[in-house]
Amino acid sequence: MPSLDVYLYGAHVAALEMLAPLQYRLTYNAAWLDDPNTMPVSLSLPVGAAPLTGATLTSFLDNLLPDNADVRERWAVRAGLATAEPFELLRAYGTDVAGAIQFADPGSDPNQSSTSTSEPISDAEIAARIRAIREDDTSWQDPDRDTGYFSLGGAQGKFSLGNAGRGWYEPTGSHPTTHIFKPRVRGQKEGELIEFITMTVARMAEINTATVELGMFDGEHSLVVERFDRLAIDAGASPGAVPTIFRVHQEDLAQATGVTRLQKYENRGGPTYRDVLRLLDAHVPDERKAASKLTFVQALVFSWMVLNTDAHSKNYSVFIGPDGVDLTPLYDVSSFIPYAGRADDGRPRTDSAFRNTNLSMRIAADYPAGQQSWFEWGAVAREAGLSRVLVTDWASAVADSLPQLIAAAASSLPSHLQTDIVARFVERTPIRAAQVVAAIAR
Template identity: 40%
Template sequence: MLLAVHEGTVAARIERRGERLTLRYEPTWRERGPFPLSLSLPLAAATHEGAAVHAYLANLLPDNAQVLESWGKRFHVSARSPFRLLTHVGQDCAGAFAFLPPDALDAHREQPGDVHWIDEAEVADRLRALRTDIGRWRRDDDEGQFSLAGAQAKIALFGRNGRWGVPSGRTPTTHILKPPIPGFEGHVENEHFCLELAHALGLRTARSEVRRFGDEVAIVIERFDRADSSKLPEAATTTRGAVLRLHQEDLCQALGVPPERKYQNDGGPSVAQITELLRARSSDAASDVERFRDALLFHWLIAGTDAHAKNYSLLHAAEGRLRLAPLYDVASALPYPDLDAQRLKLAMKMGNTYRLRDIGRAALTRMASEMKLDPGATLARAQELADSLPTAARTLREQLVASGVDTPLLRAMENELSARAARCAKLIA
């Protein structure tokens, strides 16, 4: 059995019989719980079985077979069993729930949590270890384990006042650290540049920075599913100074889609399906649909080819409130000459095509209609973003260089993104 635990309270029990999974919400959670584990596992039903439960759990894990195989060997369980893997790494996942075996519940409740502080040399060692074992997200002697979705190698740490530590018990991680991706030079700077560029253009994004730890470099991303209680209104919490877990789920989870179908071309969610979900469930549907549209336009402008459904999330709050989460995992394919620009495709269709070179006025007009948005307003927004991007990119590069982040890739990104924005502006003029 696996328990889904929220701030020490058991919300649901998950059982495995053979290959079949059953999730049962606790009666008290159904009556008074602020939110379900997922929109695909609503509180209206006491019990959920089969594919939806499996998809929800699988999407909590890395979508990287090497990492899963590494964890399977380390914990002596099947790499293809999300249930068994989460028994070992479910203590700190995306969202507000911990996933624990029953015999770990008392310790979880009784131990408020602690942080083992480490110096920057040890942070560097942990980042370096990922090069030899992509699944080495934690050391064997670490008390706490964690799981995060995504294909990239990463570690997660607790950060406060410039210090870094490994949390345990009920204390969650607050930051994600991702080292460079082999074969994609400057990807750390690429992702940070794109996130900051989106922010400069008015999109809500996860906040990030490029940090050096000894001879290692990483993008450090502040988790938006965590909140410092001291910064919340007094009425929001009675635990001042603690880090709170906010509940989130990615759009594959919300739609009951397994991670192997995250791309639309593999049977995953489309723009129309996601828009329909936002219109039906968001607490501010009009705003969130426009934010989703802006994200799609931004990915089109920067050639962000990996914006699949797992790279969009929803944030849950009390009383069923739900909003589209900030953008994350954003990067451009343009700086890499080995990628044929004429063949680049997006993760979701815009209009009737995936291929970047085929997306222009007609495709954006069709996309707007599918989203039930005014096509003229969508084209105007695309034009505004395209016109604003070159100046924003130049200003951002200058700011990064002034802060000590200076690589040849930044100049290449400014040039490539500005040139593409100009081409896109002509296509929709």
């Protein structure tokens, strides 16, 4: 029976067996059950002596891989596989997935691999990778070189590299990556620019947000996201010392709640905001609950403000540790403001298009942004155990300053990236900000 060893922070914690295609069994090792630092590979797969099987395990493993079926097939062909079965893809690419989990053939510790190295990569080579994804967003790997064994979840074209402070490198074997490159966003022209602006503004709004930059490489650009599931430990003050990169255990909320990647949106059966609050209540230590809940509520409100229509369960994650969980920084935060309606719409039609934009999580019974009143947002804050006054004051301050924040972030782009889409984002934001200010004031 095919099997893989499962590692977490360098410890062999479990065995994964494939019983049949899309049918698996996970068994935690006895030593891991007694370890004082024990933790589950997923909140949906609790630590225990009994083997775990069924749809929840299948969904968890499947969620570690790209959503795009074409990407999976290309990876399968590159690895010499007959099918894109998730177990076999994890055998080939599972040494560097999101979080700290690693998969390896039985008896082969992935962290002791003699082939695990980091090779410098030039700006010209990075630019070639960027162009490849712009031309074909299933091209997540470089066909001309060994690009490592990482697996990134999600639907958008992307790739991952490392940078420990001494330049970009291409990981091979099990060497960790540190940054995710997103050259384009499917279905949204220049979406990488809009995501950069929106993520920058979220951080300006004092929301715990992943660090992003717009990287320039030999005439090409890409959104570059610093991985919060990687931690650099200083190797010391000796000349030439390079930090050691550690993986940090985390999972997205589709995995944590046991739903499939096809159910990541609430309207397809994914978690509601109440489900998320219940999960945080159940797993975050009391002394840290307020911080995680505040980040989540701020994320919901900010998504409403900027019309972030893709804030589904796979775009929220939790850190998992021996003492419980914490919500991670926000990531994949963007805005539909530049794209709603028609480009030549006047203010009344643009106003209507904004109000009719559906968000990923509904508040009360409503998905459209225009149907989500501040009374309902106040109820969300109360359900989270937060002060409605404090949340309202924060939201009012962000809404008042939103046009200026968007304009400031947009102005930081190089002149050749001051595009019509970026200009439309800046020009339209005051319309959306006025809607939000009016809703809060009611």
